[in-house]
Amino acid sequence: MSERVSGATPAVATGADLHVHSEWSWDAVDGSMEESCRLAIAAGLKAVAFTEHADYSALAGGAELDAVGYLECLDRCRRKFPALKVWSGVELGEPHRFPLRAGDLLAAGRFDLVLGAAHCIEAPGGLMDLSQLANSDRDSPDAIMRAYFQELLDLLHGQVEFHVLAHLEYPKRYWPAGWPPYRTQDYRAELQAVLAAAVERGVVLELNTSAGIDPIRGLCPSPEVVGWWRQAGGRAVSLGSDAHRPDRLGAGFRVAREVLEGAGLVASDVRWGLWTEPFFKP
Ligand SMILES: [Zn+2]
Numbered sequence: 001m002s003e004r005v006s007g008a009t010p011a012v013a014t015g016a017d018l019h020v021h022s023e024w025s026w027d028a029v030d031g032s033m034e035e036s037c038r039l040a041i042a043a044g045l046k047a048v049a050f051t052e053h054a055d056y057s058a059l060a061g062g063a064e065l066d067a068v069g070y071l072e073c074l075d076r077c078r079r080k081f082p083a084l085k086v087w088s089g090v091e092l093g094e095p096h097r098f099p100l101r102a103g104d105l106l107a108a109g110r111f112d113l114v115l116g117a118a119h120c121i122e123a124p125g126g127l128m129d130l131s132q133l134a135n136s137d138r139d140s141p142d143a144i145m146r147a148y149f150q151e152l153l154d155l156l157h158g159q160v161e162f163h164v165l166a167h168l169e170y171p172k173r174y175w176p177a178g179w180p181p182y183r184t185q186d187y188r189a190e191l192q193a194v195l196a197a198a199v200e201r202g203v204v205l206e207l208n209t210s211a212g213i214d215p216i217r218g219l220c221p222s223p224e225v226v227g228w229w230r231q232a233g234g235r236a237v238s239l240g241s242d243a244h245r246p247d248r249l250g251a252g253f254r255v256a257r258e259v260l261e262g263a264g265l266v267a268s269d270v271r272w273g274l275w276t277e278p279f280f281k282p
């Protein structure tokens with residue numbers, strides 16, 4: 001059952017959803033920026049960031065973002081919903097592999113928030129889309145995860161600027177039922193290496209809630225990773241639902257709040273949607 005937002009949902013009564021897709025993302029066939037804004041206001045959210053996909057990996061079935069059309073739509077929504085802060089954004093898939101195209105997009109657009117993501121990994125025969133993991137019989141879980149962590153390190157060492165590291169542990173969303181269960185602890189060293197690189201780079205870790213209410217898939221990353229982030233020196237976490245439909249806005253925020261509070265973080269009243277150490281001003 002999906003956790004829907006409503007005016008009576010105290011879990012999302014304040015703050016922002018910093019990872020939302022609309023009809024401007026190639027894979028959000030049921031997306032609607034306008035309806036998302038309407039529901040965000042009804043839920044009491046102060047702000048929403050529309051972080052549309054810009055995927056250049058052809059094998060992912062991806063597509064470029066129509067930045068002009070997207071920004072026009074965003075401006076219309078800003079005028080129509082003055083009570084809501086509507087941030088522009090983009091989710092770059094493997095931008096380190098396509099630095100010129102990603103750089104051109106960032107230079108041409110006015111993006112308040114840039115997410116860096118790895119949806120694809122190196123595999124025999126070319127890039128492999130991790131959302132198709134269940135259809136793959138080419139590799140073992142360990143080989144998949146090794147390639148995934150390498151992709152993240154390449155992203156974090158790449159030249160394209162971004163603000164937020166999106167949905168760490170992404171492969172677990174698509175973990176095949178026939179494999180041994182995914183366990184965060186099995187990849188502690190690799191995850192901590194990624195977190196250290198993210199701290200070094202100065203990006204913010206995202207807590208992605210899209211599957212947060214599913215006890216098997218869970219939050220991305222898992223709660224213990226948020227604890228490791230704090231130990232590594234990470235001082236802020238960005239909260240986003242990764243909604244691809246308006247009625248998924250804020251889904252999973254209730255469970256995420258408990259994790260963030262447990263990690264000693266508070267909702268920033270300076271940067272809506274960020275959770276930070278008390279008194280920390282990012
Ligand atoms: Zn993504």
Ligand SMILES: [Zn+2]
Nearest residue numbers: 019021091242
């Ligand atoms: Zn996304």
